Amino acid sequence: MTEPTTKQLIGQAYARQDALAQVESLMAKATGTAHDLDGTIRLTVDARGKLLDLRLSPSAANWGPDRLGSLIVEVAQVAMQEATQAGYNQVALLLGEDMTYLIEQLSGAPAPARAANDDTGLTVEEFQRRRAERLGERRPHREERAEDPGDGYDLDTFDPASLRSDR
Known part of the structure; x- marks a missing residue:
């Protein structure tokens, strides 16, 4: 693999600069809407917390x-x-994920999906156990299976939920 030329590095730097300039406008356009369990209150805010819409039912x-x-x-x-x-x-x-994580760290406002108390969902193992239970089958655990001389990928136990992103 060859090293990038100075011209390529400068081009990459300008591309990053242009992309970073768009961050502010992307965050300004982001909105969130929520309501209470009873449906008494429904409101929309932007990513800075500015109230954009508030609806109250008569029971409020x-x-x-x-x-x-x-x-x-x-x-x-x-x-x-x-x-x-x-x-x-x-x-x-x-x-990309790495630059976004860096921005989160610099801003001091991490993504809510990264919250320490966020429910991370089921583990892969628990998902597979419940799946096997539901389907009425029992597949042996990886340790119990004979070694496959193949390419190292075990498609029988692959779980798409293991690809869960925090985004």
Whole structure:
């Protein structure tokens, strides 16, 4: 593999600069919408938290001002997380995962999908166990199988859920 020329490196630097210039507009266009469980409140915010739309059902008056105010704040926080994630998703399409992660670190506002308390879902092993249970079959674990002299890929146990991205 040959080293890139100076002209190619300069071209790559300009391309990155142009892409980074688009980050702000992508984040500005991102919106998130959320509602409470009862459907009393529905609101939309942008990735900066600016309220774009607020709809209250007539039953919202029954909550009282304090409870209604705190409920609006809770729903707005969920909408803000959705807007932030939507913005990062767009940035990742433009710049790639590594650059987006770097931007998250620099901004101090990581993507909600990376939250430490986020449910990561089932493990691959648990998914396969439940699948086998559902289908009424029991496949031997990898350790129990005879070694396959093939290419090292075990397509019988491949689980697309193992490709889960945090985006």
